[in-house]
Amino acid sequence: MKKVTQLLKKGTADLVAYGRHFIANPDLVYRFKNGLELNAYDRDTFYGGDARGYIDYPVYEERLSA
Secondary structure (H helix, E strand, O other): OHHHHHHHHHOOOOOOOOHHHHHHOOOHHHHHHHOOOOOOOOHHHOOOOOOOOOOOOOOHHHHHHO
16 A cells, blocks of 8 residues: 555556455545555455455454454
8 A cells, every 4th residue: 555655646646446455445435544454355255256255344443343
């Protein structure tokens, strides 16, 4: 993420994609805005055919209380 931030500040990025991070962090914009740690994504659950890995990642507050 640090590299992306540097590219954005320099104005050298035309497009930045966060697909994997959006899957793992349903509150990604909130986390970016508040400088919070991101959930790690699990590639093994991508395209698995069920909800596991798509709707079971916690938002930041849920993660703290777990």
